[in-house]
Amino acid sequence: MQFMTGLIASWMVFSGVxxxxxDQQTLNEADSKNDQWLAHGKNYSETRHSPLKQINTDTVKDLVLLNKTVLPDWRGVEATPLLIDGIIYVTGPWSKVFAVDAKSGEIQWSYDPEVPRQAAINGCCDVVNRGVAAWHDKLFFGTFDGRLIALDRKTGKKVWEQLTVDNSKPYTITGAPRVVNGLVFIGNGGAEFGVRGYFSAYDADSGEMQWRFYTVPGNPDEGFENEAMRKAADTWTGQWWKYGGGGTVWDSMAYxxxxxxxxxxxGNGSPWDRHQRSPEGGDNLYLSSILAIKPKTGELKWHYQTTPGDSWDFTATQHMILADIEIEGQTRKVLMQAPKNGYFYVIDRVSGELISADAFTYMNWSTHVDKQTGKPVEADFARYSEVNAQIAPNYDGGHNWHPMAYNPELGYVFIPGRDTVSFYGRDLDWKYNERGFGTGAGWNLATGNQDDKPDxxxxxxxxxxxxxKAWDPVKGxxxxxxxxxxxxxxxxxxxAGNLVFQGTSDGHLKAYDSRNGKEVFSYDLGVGILAPPITYMLDGTQYVTVAAGWGGGYGMKNILTDKLRSDLVLTFRLAVDSKESKVNVLHEENQVAFHRYAPKNAPIQLGPKVTIPKKTFLQGETIFNTNCAxxxxxxxxxxxxxxxxxxSHMIEKQVLPVxxxxxxxxxxxxxxFEGKLKRSEVEALSGYLKTLQQQTIGDRPSSR
Incomplete structure (x- = not known):
């Protein structure tokens, strides 16, 4: 019967039905739909935990690659696929959408929203997209240039499209929408470039906007959109609205x-340094906060701010998980988050009350979170007001956008995190930069404050x-x-097979025993993996699918393998018999096109030695840091x-302007960068880069 059900479902999909x-009931019950992956986080609670256990600690060694689908682009892939009726729906770079048959790996249809390539100038972290949402027979996704699009799920044809941003400002969309009761929710990014954050609700059938919630107040002289904005304005000073304010909603939601x-x-403030945007201090609501919203009306019920007066890019856009947990003998409805600032928060999701906040990574900017106020107690050097200071964690965060998962049987939250530290320094010459990346901080350059005081x-x-890390939220x-x-x-x-799956930046799909962290499976894919895997059951067989493609904010500048492939969608299952051998995607017969990069210290054919004035060098350095870094x-x-x-040979004085x-x-x-950079500035940039390229350290002017 199960086999026939699978055949019928496949026939209905391929026949255009x-x-x-x-619908709402289906999404409410998504946790029990083992033959589907219907929502971004598996369910509304975003646990990313599957009750399937055919693949377990004993059988995972027998996983084989069933198929791989080569996508047309070569940039970062951060999407969580959906799996509906045997079809994988996944997004790739430039906000393209693909429907892929899970068993064969064949692309059934694709949709290209034709994002202008010039739009890349508005993004901090690659032209990525984190996935689609489903409602009735439609799929919804955001485009990098700020549109929300509805597609017919079975054909991939566009049903409607709405521009959700002001295209005269550097907004982007990289996050996946969510759908509740026929409303599609979408936010945006762009805080580093000077925008005002908000998120909006659109009617799933018509595409008409139903409401919009701004996350930071605008100009008080123009009035406030609601009572929440009026109260928030009391926590700001100066003329913050001239700089955008920030607070963009670029990723996580739960329901x-x-x-x-x-x-x-x-998200974070715009600019980063509170001194620049709100010179007399203030908590700057609702930056770096968790908001509880009535989805039908957009009314704010409560908020919790993880980082008041954020000056470090400590966003609270990271993955949130909802669960019912026994704490001190009482079952609590909680929301759990590990944002960039390094604390793991357990919050009562009914009231917004802080239950606990414990450091999950190395940190020095704060000593602890005060349980009475709910605010972190900052170190005296944390705001780098007089001297440059090494801050941990840094802007990459103790945990970034990469989704966590929660195993309710074990009670563990699995955090893909990091230890980081970087210098922050107040830019004393900072001015609002309408032409590029404007943080108001030194962007890890220690741009300096007082020369007579040591860093x-x-x-x-x-x-x-x-x-x-397997984090115990009760024990902290x-x-x-x-x-x-x-x-x-x-x-x-x-x-439920006691497994945690994770892809790695050096190109492996790994599985660990969720009880003790022992590695029980590793498969070399040869391409860095950013996105989280999903799992599902088809015709009695459990599958694991992951989208792979190196890039994103970190991957734009760093690579751990000698090769970068075209983006891939890879699906695994258990071997059906002893004759079925593992086929490594790195085998010659399975090679796909890749680009090879120069090794470290690659020889460069240098032209005549470039000698430039210190003023030009510093001008070029500033241009690089603001636009290129x-x-x-x-x-x-x-x-x-x-x-x-x-x-690169593109930095020559004759070539770089082109x-x-x-x-x-x-x-x-x-x-x-036409209209953002002058030819004289490009020439200064060329001189700066050529000076670095020729390794003339002795002649190099100090960047301090």
Whole structure:
């Protein structure tokens, strides 16, 4: 009977009939739909835990690669696929959508929203997309240039499209929408470039906007949209609205059907340094906060701010998980989050009351969270007001967007995190930058404050590394920890087979015993993995699917393997018999096109020695840091998706203007800076880069 059901479902899909209409009851019960993966986080609670256990600690060794689908682009892939009626729905770079048959790996249809390549200039962290949402027979996704699009699920044809942003401002969308009772929720990004954050609700059938909630107040002279904005304005000073304010909702949401509350995480301030945007202090609501919203009306019920007056890019847009947990003999309805700031929060999701906050990574900016106020107690050097200071964690965060997972049987939350530390320094010459990346801080350059005072170094800070931790939210400490060489690994999946799956930046899909952290499976895919896997059952067989493609904010500048492949969707299952052998995707017959990067210290054919005035060098350095450093490195590494400019021939004085002003590489995702940079500035940038390239350290002017 189960086999026949699978055949019928497949026939209905291929004959153009969508077998499953995703309604509210279906989404409420998504946890029990083992033959589907219907929602971004498996369910509204975003646990990313599957009750399937055919693949378990004993059988996982027999996993084989069933198929791989080659996607047309080569950039970062961060999407969680949906699986409905045997079809995988996944997004790739440039907000493209693909429908892939789970068993064969064949693409059934694809949709290209034709995002202008120039739009890449508005993004901090690659042209990525984190996935689609489903409602009835439609799929919904956001585009990098700020549109919300509805597609017919069975054909991939566009049903409606809405522009959700002001395209005169540098907004982007990379996050996945969520759907509740026929309303589609979507936010946006762009805080580093000076925008005002908000998220909106759209009617799933018509595409008409129903309401919009701004996350920071606008100009008080123009009035406030609601009471929440009026109260928030009391926590700001100066003329913050001129700089945007920030607070963008660029990723996580969760929903409680019983309480009918939508939980939304908000981002950092614009600019980063509170001194620049709110010079007399203040908590700056609702930056770096968790908001509980009535989804039908957009009314704010409660908020909890993880980082008041954020000055470090400590967003609270990271993954949130809802669960019912016994704490001190009482079952509590909780929301759990491990945001960038390094604390693991357990919050009562009914009232917003803080239950606990414990450090899950190395930190020095704060000593603890005061249980009475709910606010972190800051170190005296944390705001880097007079001297440059090493802050841990840094802007990459103790945990970033990579999704966690929660195993309710074990009571563990699995955190794909990292130990990081970087210098922060107040930019004394900072001015609002309408033309590029504007943080108001030194962007790890220690741009300096007072020359007669030494920088603050943290001698206890660990080397940058990644980790996977099984976190006990009741005890407030890890049950086990896996240390990882690199700091930027993929999101995770938990299963009842006592497994935690995770992809790694060096190109492996791994599985660990969720009880003790023992590695029980590793498969070399040869391409860095950022996205979290999913699992599902078809015709009595359990599958695991992961989308792979190296890039994103970290991957633009860093790579751990010698090769980068076209993006892939890979599906695994258990071997059906002893004759079925594992086929490694790195075997010659399975090779797909890849690009090889220059090794470290690659020889460069140098032209005449470049000697430039110190003023020009510093001008070029500022231009690089403001416009280029988000994607490019200038060091002895290979770089990442974006080339290392120390090994590039594009930086010649005659060539660089053609790239930056004429946009000759725009089709490859390199935007034009026409209107943002003058030719004289491009020439200063060329001189700066050539000086670095020629390694003239003795002649190099100090960047301090």
């Amino acid at each position: 969508a077998a499953t209409s995703v 409680d059907p019983e309480l009918d509350l939508l939980y939304v995480g908000t 603050i170094y943290d001698k206890k800070a660990p080397q940058k590394k990644g980790f996977l 400490k890890p049950a086990w920890t896996i240390d990882q060489h690199d700091s930027w690994n993929g999101g995770v999946l938990s299963t 988000v994607c490019h490195v200038v060091d002895d590494s290979r770089g990442g998706v974006a080339p290392n400019l120390l090994t 790239v930056l002003l004429d946009g000759v590489l725009q089709s490859r995702g390199m935007p034009s």
